[in-house]
Amino acid sequence: DQQVKQNSPSLSVQEGRISILNCDYTNSMFDYFLWYKKYPAEGPTFLISISSIKDKNEDGRFTVFLNKSAKHLSLHIVPSQPGDSAVYFCAASGSGGSNYKLTFGKGTLLTVNP
């Protein structure tokens, strides 16, 4: 009963091109979504987030899009750089008193080739 799904275990792109990482969720109570980046042997690092009242949030090379009707979000990285190579986790939290509780997807390994 995975509530947050990242269906692509891995993605490989060329340096300078766009990376698009996808995430689907099933729980309609989720109203806040986050992307974390994780390097091997390190903890996840917060990257960018989006509230359900928005459909887009941009921060430098990173943009997150949210399609509430489809229960789908995506992370765009433009242009991709070799240092972006990492595992990217999509996470979601609900409204109200338990919004601290993150539900994570299994992650997508992004490899950016020079």
Added chain:
Amino acid sequence: NAGVMQNPRHLVRRRGQEARLRCSPMKGHSHVYWYRQLPEEGLKFMVYLQKENIIDESGMPKERFSAEFPKEGPSILRIQQVVRGDSAAYFCASSPRQGEPEAFFGQGTRLTVV
């Protein structure tokens, strides 16, 4: 300005032994969260603590697992009588205020039960 500190980074225990994992939150953070990542899985919420209080332990296994965050000192995740299925990466996160999904994660403790 140290981040979230977890120790040990790696811990090997024989079946039946006890494992103690420590987490010192970021300076000024009084909210601590523990997550577990099983192989090939995303991170799963275990417990949320504030100083001397367990706020939400809905993700903790019913037996053998306990957590505390004393007035002084680090937060401790304790696993008694470990079994092979406890082998995982355990991550601690902290935040300065309640209800902030964007927590800061430590580097994790990789527990191996042999």
